[in-house]
Amino acid sequence: MRKQFKFFVLRWLMISLGLWVASRLLSGSFVENEATTATFLLAGLVLSLVNTFLKPLVAVLSLPAILLTLGLFMLIINGLMVYVALKLVPGLEVSFWGAVLTGMLISMINYIITGIMDYRLDNNRELIQS
Numbered sequence: 001m002r003k004q005f006k007f008f009v010l011r012w013l014m015i016s017l018g019l020w021v022a023s024r025l026l027s028g029s030f031v032e033n034e035a036t037t038a039t040f041l042l043a044g045l046v047l048s049l050v051n052t053f054l055k056p057l058v059a060v061l062s063l064p065a066i067l068l069t070l071g072l073f074m075l076i077i078n079g080l081m082v083y084v085a086l087k088l089v090p091g092l093e094v095s096f097w098g099a100v101l102t103g104m105l106i107s108m109i110n111y112i113i114t115g116i117m118d119y120r121l122d123n124n125r126e127l128i129q130s
Helices: 002-025 037-053 055-061 063-068 073-088 096-129
Strands: 030-032 092-094
Touching: 002 037, 002 096, 037 055, 037 073, 037 092, 055 063, 055 073, 063 073, 073 092, 073 096, 092 096
Parallel strands: none
Antiparallel strands: 030 092
């Protein structure tokens, strides 16, 4: 349970960092009204919760579209989750296509972090077994 909490907190921080980076890279798509670090942390938490509870339901309901597009529709679903999460957070607004690009950026960051964590876990297991 403790390891899962650490993983959730790390992913939350990485999503918040991804939102901040996306807001800087996609400044034409983001509208920031006094966005502070707390705003990005809150947005990261909301996006984490939206991804946990809403994304599986939307993915199951849109399974025909996902299969028809060979998985590319997941990019739209990721963008929709970012769009919904940022609509819930005051101080940050984004266009839909900006949300799709932000979702792609956050997915890349999560992929990298998960790969690093898996690599570290594998190395720790090898050290313990030696």
